[in-house]
Amino acid sequence: MAEAVRALTLAELRKRKSVKWRHFPSDVLPLPVAEMDFPTAPKIKTALTDMVERSDTGYLGPFPELFDAFANFSAKRWGWQVDTKQMRIATDVGVGIVEIMRTLIKPGEKVMLNSPVYENIWRWVSEVHAATVDTPLSEDNLSYKLDLAAIEKEYQNGVKVHILCHPHNPVGAIFSKDQLSELADLAKKYQVVILSDEIHAPLTYDAKTFTPFLNVSQNAKEVGITITSASKSFNLAGLKCAVIITESTKLQERINVMPPAVTWRASLFGAVASTAAYAESVDWLDGVLITLDQNRKLVEKLIATKAPAIKYRIPDFGYLAWLDLSALGLGEDPSAAILEKGKLAVNGGVLYGPKHKSFVRLNFGTSPEIITEAFDRLANCL
Secondary structure, X not given: OOOOXXXXXXXXXXXXXXXXXXXXXXXXXXXXXXXXXXXXXXXXXXXXXXXXXXXXXXXXXOOHHHHHHHHHHHHHHHOOOOOHHHEEEEOOHHHHHHHHHHHHOOOOOEEEEOOOOOHHHHHHHHHOOOEEEEOOOEEEOOEEEOOHHHHHHHXXXXXXXXXXXXXXXXXXEOOXXXXXHHHHHHHHHHOXXXXXXXXXXXXXXXXXXXXXXXXXXXXXXXXXXXXXXXXXXXXXXXXXXXXXXXXXXXXXXXXXXXXXXXXXXXXXXXXXXXXXXXXXXXXXXXXXXXXXXXXXXXXXXXXXXXXXXXXXXXXXXXXXXXXXXXXXXXOOOHHHHHHHHHOXXXXXXXXXXXXXOOEEEEEOOOOHHXXXXXXXXXXXXX
């Protein structure tokens, strides 16, 4: 039985060297970057320590253990039987998606995203010199869905690739199997390839609510490519390792022209850590989810007592709170005002789409004490 995982203290976290803890002055409480403040899973730590003790610090080569570990994890978690022969390693999710797009489209062709969406997806489209087609999610009281009618209209207008953020960062939504099935049908009809970024998938609170895109339908298998990583769910972003998964030999052959460096630039330590994560650290993950479940509800309580004008819907996965601050009167960029007046760093909503300036994204993958301090600082700005 999994037990809740305790987050590190602020004093311990200040010793970290990742950008989350180095970017801002020491008087700022940093809660923008999507990293968690928990200790590394014991089995991952053991695997990495073993590598260092044996001076096994060379280049990454073939690593079938990772594919087997992910396949077993996905089968148990979501009932998805992955074909390990159609898996490959990528440097990280972003590199994987960019390099896949280079094989599928020419500069100037259309790529769809759905705002408000993870800020780097906008950059990935620009990196391949594609034309960005933003088809916003439909929203009802901070509950978000895919706007399938609007998506079909843009598919008809020549979209070649659709980057699907699934589960969706920053709004905390998990798309239903029915919606995803309809999306796959549209993609097949209009010959669109869907790149499903599933990096947050292991962090769904109820695994039954999440359906991997390639496990939605036969059409999804024909039009979809999944790109994912252990980095968000097991806190391994700095170790650089992701996986690309196809279930169509046709798509597999199309992306085979990717440069070999997409794999070779990944990290041996990343592959080792990811294998230990999927194969041996599920209890740790479940313990983290217990803590995050408590934290997402704590955010709701703190808003009710300290800043009731904030609009918030408890997210369906992960550790990111999507907060509507439009009623607080904090100006054009609430995140800037909060940083200046409250010494609290959060991500401004404008990063995720131009129509979301009044929002901020706050990382609650930390201790209750730090979350409470964050809302004290936010309240001091009002």
